[in-house]
Amino acid sequence: xxxxxxxxxxxxxxxxRAEARAQRKALxxxxxxxxxxxxxxxxxxxxxxxxxxxALTAALxxxxxxxxxxxxxxxxxxxxxxxxxAFALTLDNAERVAGDWQDGAAQISLFLxxxxxxxxxxxxxxxxxxxxGVAGVxxxxxxxxxxxxxxxxxxxxxxxxxxxxxxPPVLVVTADxxxxxxxxxxLAESLADDPAVVRMRLDQExxxxxxxxxxxxxxxxxxxxxxxxxxxxxxxxxxxRLTIESRRHEIEIVKLIGGGNGFVRRPFLYEGLGYGLTxxxxxxxxxxxxxxxxxxxxxxxxxxxxxxxxxxxxxxxxGLLLLLGGAVLGVLGAWTAVAxxxxxxxPR
Amino acid sequence: MIQFDxxxxxxxxxxxxxxxxxxxxxxxGELVFVTGHSxxxxxxxxxxxxxxxxxxxxxxxxxxxxxxxxxxxxxxxxRQRVGVTFxxxxxxxxxxxxxxxxxxxxxTGVPRREAARRVRAALDKVGLLHKESSRPExxxxxxxxxxxxxxxxxxxxxxxxxxxxxxxxxxxxxxxIMQLFSSFVSIGTTVLxxxxxxxxxxxxxxxxxxxxxxxxxxxxxxxxxx
Numbered sequence: 001x002x003x004x005x006x007x008x009x010x011x012x013x014x015x016x017r018a019e020a021r022a023q024r025k026a027l028x029x030x031x032x033x034x035x036x037x038x039x040x041x042x043x044x045x046x047x048x049x050x051x052x053x054x055a056l057t058a059a060l061x062x063x064x065x066x067x068x069x070x071x072x073x074x075x076x077x078x079x080x081x082x083x084x085x086a087f088a089l090t091l092d093n094a095e096r097v098a099g100d101w102q103d104g105a106a107q108i109s110l111f112l113x114x115x116x117x118x119x120x121x122x123x124x125x126x127x128x129x130x131x132x133g134v135a136g137v138x139x140x141x142x143x144x145x146x147x148x149x150x151x152x153x154x155x156x157x158x159x160x161x162x163x164x165x166x167x168p169p170v171l172v173v174t175a176d177x178x179x180x181x182x183x184x185x186x187l188a189e190s191l192a193d194d195p196a197v198v199r200m201r202l203d204q205e206x207x208x209x210x211x212x213x214x215x216x217x218x219x220x221x222x223x224x225x226x227x228x229x230x231x232x233x234x235x236x237x238x239x240x241r242l243t244i245e246s247r248r249h250e251i252e253i254v255k256l257i258g259g260g261n262g263f264v265r266r267p268f269l270y271e272g273l274g275y276g277l278t279x280x281x282x283x284x285x286x287x288x289x290x291x292x293x294x295x296x297x298x299x300x301x302x303x304x305x306x307x308x309x310x311x312x313x314x315x316x317x318x319g320l321l322l323l324l325g326g327a328v329l330g331v332l333g334a335w336t337a338v339a340x341x342x343x344x345x346x347p348r
Numbered sequence: 349m350i351q352f353d354x355x356x357x358x359x360x361x362x363x364x365x366x367x368x369x370x371x372x373x374x375x376x377g378e379l380v381f382v383t384g385h386s387x388x389x390x391x392x393x394x395x396x397x398x399x400x401x402x403x404x405x406x407x408x409x410x411x412x413x414x415x416x417x418x419x420x421x422x423x424x425x426x427r428q429r430v431g432v433t434f435x436x437x438x439x440x441x442x443x444x445x446x447x448x449x450x451x452x453x454x455x456t457g458v459p460r461r462e463a464a465r466r467v468r469a470a471l472d473k474v475g476l477l478h479k480e481s482s483r484p485e486x487x488x489x490x491x492x493x494x495x496x497x498x499x500x501x502x503x504x505x506x507x508x509x510x511x512x513x514x515x516x517x518x519x520x521x522x523x524x525i526m527q528l529f530s531s532f533v534s535i536g537t538t539v540l541x542x543x544x545x546x547x548x549x550x551x552x553x554x555x556x557x558x559x560x561x562x563x564x565x566x567x568x569x570x571x572x573x574x
Contacts, residue, residue: 051457054454253438256398257452258455258456260421348400
């Protein structure tokens with residue numbers, strides 16, 4: 001009893017499959033006859049290019065039809081992209097500055113006994129220079145130090161009152177650049193073990209702190225970047241959704257007379273791409289504008305530290321990456337809208 | 349060309365039958381009128397052919413293709429092969445007459461120059477070549493109907509459907525439009541026209557199907573017109 005429907009079902013399924021084959025054949029045949037009659041229908045890659053040019057033209061026409069709308073969306077996307085770009089650029093510049101400082105930062109100052117003469121200073125310098133991990137040693141005699149102190153300050157009169165030089169002889173040891181902070185600290189400790197050394201000072205903590213801050217900022221940049229990328233997708237998605245809504249009538253008619261989903265979808269994807277690209281370009285321009293307006297103050301700030309410093313911009317590689325990022329986000333945003341709303345529109 | 353095999357269409361919302369067990373066959377190159385009171389199922393019958401509706405039962409076969417079983421992504425291909433005109437014209441108000449007629453060619457991917465040639469030929473056929481750059485709303489009802497016809501035939505579809513093409517036109521214009529449809533039969537197009545203009549249908553003498561409450565109650569063969 002129970003098997004009877006099964007038996008009945010099998011041949012029927014076969015039949016439908018054969019039918020489907022026949023149908024496909026019929027449809028193909030009808031297409032061929034059309035191509036023969038028209039003799040001008042494009043095929044293969046040419047048709048593909050033609051379709052995309054068509055969609056691009058349609059998207060441009062739509063943008064021209066609603067210029068304010070398009071400009072506003074591009075502006076929002078541009079600002080949303082400019083924020084993380086500017087943040088990244090600031091961080092990049094800060095890292096460059098920190099990098100410059102770090103070159104001379106791992107310096108160990110060894111203060112010798114005040115009674116040590118120039119001879120001892122020289123001997124100590126030679127001994128230190130032979131140690132592993134030492135890139136250079138600069139002996140500073142008390143007189144030289146005093147000269148430097150005089151040049152830098154206005155204590156001439158006060159210094160005249162002193163009978164003898166108040167400053168000790170100093171060895172400024174520069175550590176190898178390849179040493180990590182722990183190794184530098186170890187080196188400093190072992191150098192300080194020498195009985196001739198009275199005091200040691202290592203300027204390193206602030207470099208470590210700076211790096212920790214940089215890492216933190218980088219992490220923050222990623223979160224902000226991800227959030228703003230989402231914002232761009234949502235903004236573009238919403239704009240495309242509104243465009244779809246306002247073109248409901250047109251989409252219905254196009255589907256009515258045989259426009260496939262691809263034909264309907266493509267112009268919207270191009271619209272999203274357009275918003276992404278113009279937004280990316282705008283973001284690039286905004287960061288360059290910001291750099292230009294900050295260049296003067298940054299230069300003056302650097303001058304007070306006695307260094308040369310120019311703010312670096314995005315450069316062509318990062319600029320193109322920004323455009324590419326905008327484009328990808330634009331298409332993604334458009335896709336989210338198209339996937340949700342386009343198939344819901346069916347001709348009545 | 350078109351076969352209906354015990355086709356029924358039930359509208360679950362309205363709770364009434366659009367069509368009940370309709371079987372018919374229309375060979376290629378024939379002009380057939382579908383007539384009946386409003387609500388008799390004329391529109392439903394037409395809408396089943398380009399799969400604007402799906403039959404609830406039975407089979408609709410167009411050019412050897414079972415329309416009801418057609419997968420979604422193949423529906424556009426079917427609709428490209430079936431030209432349709434509507435009572436409310438369904439034209440795009442923000443495009444010129446030319447662009448409206450060119451739309452089906454845009455969809456099938458006909459190159460611009462060839463498309464322009466075909467659009468002008470279609471507009472010439474319906475006598476609106478001089479209005480190609482007008483907007484649809486600047487045209488009269490009859491002219492809009494003719495733009496719709498031009499759009500329906502510009503792709504040279506083997507099947508042409510018209511839903512009340514003379515719905516709100518004066519008798520002179522109606523006759524003109526019907527003559528236009530007749531002229532497509534001579535190039536092998538199968539034409540199906542839903543209309544309740546019995547007097548005009550009678551005068552033209554083509555095959556006429558009569559529907560009443562979703563059932564096919566009459567199939568009058570063509571009569572030689574003197």
